Amino acid sequence: MIVIVSETLCNNEDNNHSNKEQPPEENLQLDGSTFVVPENNAFGHSFREYDKESERRATVEDFYRKNHIYQTYEFAKKKKEEYGKLDKAMMSIWECCELLNEFVDESDPDLDEPQIEHLLQTAEAIRRDYPNEDWLHLTALIHDLGKVLLHPAFGEEPQWCVVGDTFPLGCAFSESIVHSQFFKENANYHSPNFNSTLGIYNEKCGLDNVTMSWGHDEYMYLVAKGNGTTLPPAGLFIIRFHSFYALHRNGAYTYLMGDEDKEMLKWLHVFKYDLLLLD
Numbered sequence: 001m002i003v004i005v006s007e008t009l010c011n012n013e014d015n016n017h018s019n020k021e022q023p024p025e026e027n028l029q030l031d032g033s034t035f036v037v038p039e040n041n042a043f044g045h046s047f048r049e050y051d052k053e054s055e056r057r058a059t060v061e062d063f064y065r066k067n068h069i070y071q072t073y074e075f076a077k078k079k080k081e082e083y084g085k086l087d088k089a090m091m092s093i094w095e096c097c098e099l100l101n102e103f104v105d106e107s108d109p110d111l112d113e114p115q116i117e118h119l120l121q122t123a124e125a126i127r128r129d130y131p132n133e134d135w136l137h138l139t140a141l142i143h144d145l146g147k148v149l150l151h152p153a154f155g156e157e158p159q160w161c162v163v164g165d166t167f168p169l170g171c172a173f174s175e176s177i178v179h180s181q182f183f184k185e186n187a188n189y190h191s192p193n194f195n196s197t198l199g200i201y202n203e204k205c206g207l208d209n210v211t212m213s214w215g216h217d218e219y220m221y222l223v224a225k226g227n228g229t230t231l232p233p234a235g236l237f238i239i240r241f242h243s244f245y246a247l248h249r250n251g252a253y254t255y256l257m258g259d260e261d262k263e264m265l266k267w268l269h270v271f272k273y274d275l276l277l278l279d
C-alpha cells in the first residue's frame with residue numbers, strides 16, 4: 001500500500017518535532033490537557049470493561065478467543081513479511097478513510113460508530129487540546145487506517161488478525177492482556193523457547209526488536225515508514241503501539257523497553273483520545 005499525503009496535511013517544516021530537539025515533556029502539559037475521557041461508552045458502561053454484560057460482549061469474547069489462539073510468533077513474522085512489500089494498492093489518506101467506513105470493529109467493546117467518525121473525532125479532539133502539534137492531529141487521523149486489511153483490496157483478512165489489543169510474541173503472555181485465558185490454546189503457549197518471561201528476547205532489547213501480534217498498528221507503521229513519512233518518531237510510536245494496552249495501561253512487559261521506548265511511552269498516555277465518544 002502506498003499512501004499519498006497532500007502537502008498541507010503533512011508539512012512539517014515549521015514543526016519539526018524530532019524528539020532530540022524538543023523532548024515531549026517540554027512540549028506537552030499532559031496533566032493540563034482539557035480533554036477528559038468520557039465516563040460511559042456507547043453501551044452505557046465504563047470503557048474497556050470486557051466482562052460487563054452488553055450486546056457486544058459475546059462478539060468481543062469470540063474475537064479474542066480466535067485472536068489469542070491464532071496469533072503466534074511464526075504467523076506474525078509471516079504477515080509482516082508479506083504485507084511489508086506494500087504492494088496491495090495506492091490511494092490517498094481520505095480514500096483510505098472512506099474505504100474503512102464500512103467495517104465494524106468486532107474487538108471494540110465501546111464504539112458502535114463508523115470508523116471514519118472515530119478517526120475524525122480523535123483528530124479533532126487532539127487538535128482542540130494541542131492546537132500547535134499538527135503532526136499529532138495527522139497521527140490521530142491515520143492511526144487506525146491499517147484496518148483496511150479487512151478490505152478485499154488488501155486481502156480481506158479476518159478481524160482476529162487486524163484489530164484488537166496487541167501483545168508481544170516470542171515470550172510469555174501476560175495475564176494482564178484482555179481475555180488472557182484463551183492463550184492456553186495458542187501453539188506458542190507450550191513452547192519452551194517462548195514461554196519464559198524473556199523468551200527469545202534480552203532484557204531492555206527495545207520494542208523495535210519485538211515481534212508484536214499482527215494487526216492494524218504494525219501495518220500502518222510499515223506503510224508510513226515505507227512511504228517516507230515526515231511524522232516524527234513519536235507519531236510513528238503512537239501508530240505502532242497504541243493497541244499495546246498491556247504496556248501503556250497495565251505496565252506489563254516494561255522489561256522489553258529500551259531507553260528510547262521509555263521516553264516515548266508518555267505519548268501513548270497522551271493518546272487517550274482514542275477512547276473518545278461524542279454525539
Ligand SMILES: O[C@H]1[C@H](O)[C@@H](O)[C@H](O)[C@@H](O)[C@H]1O
Nearest residue numbers: 105107108163164165242243
Ligand atoms: O478494540 C480496539 C480497537 O481495535 C482499536 O483500534 C485498537 O487500537 C484497540 O487496542 C482495541 O482494543
Ligand SMILES: [Fe+2]
Nearest residue numbers: 143144242243
Ligand atoms: Fe487502533
Ligand SMILES: [Fe+2]
Nearest residue numbers: 118143144274
Ligand atoms: Fe482508534
